[in-house]
Amino acid sequence: KIQSALEDFNKEFILKEVSTLFNQFISPTKELALQQDKLIDIKVQESDIYISPKKYKDFFSSLLHIFRNAIDHGTESREERVSKNKSETAHLKISFKRESKKSFSIQIKDDGKGIDPTTIRNLALKNKKFDSMNLDKVQDDQIIYLIFEAGFSSKEEATTVSGRGIGMDSVKVEVEKLGGEVKVASKIDEGTTFTIKLPILT
Secondary structure: OHHHHHHHHHHHHHOEEHHHHHHHHHHHHHHHHHHOOOEEEEEEOOOOOEEOHHHHHHHHHHHHHHHHHHHHHHOOOHHHHHHOOOOOEEEEEEEEEEOOOOEEEEEEEEOOOOOOHHHHHHHHHOOHHHHHHOHHHOOHHHHHHHHHOOOOOOOOOOOOOOOOOOOHHHHHHHHHHOOOEEEEEEEOOOEEEEEEEEEOOO
């Protein structure tokens, strides 16, 4: 009974259901889309996973870069979406899965333009930092992981929204600090999915 009471107390006053922690991103992401004359519908799926927000503070701060990039790099203009037979409004879905008693995963999925491996490869070839990587032999589904490297940017020019090469590397750093891992999968014109596996910290 004491254990049960303690768990109830933790859920009510200390722990938070993980999906509620994503509400902070909805308003700024929609605002950013409007600034670029884009429309975005964001859906956050509820879960039964409770975590301690304090222990993930830096991780959640870094996630802002995923949402910014989803708009700035990933979401097409309304006209471009219509020309591709997509709805004018882009879609961003956040869902959660309990992997085990001690871990869970977060999936952040958009239906935007996707990450072009050829663009990533060409940009990397211009960067001496990646000279030792044999880039021509790296598979497309692996080359896109370069977005997590410090100093890499898929925009030729820095913008006020996403400065040159700052962002996705910090997501990877914060995920790994927690003992987790981040994966990315993308298809051109279909969208990009980030899957982040993390321990359940209470």
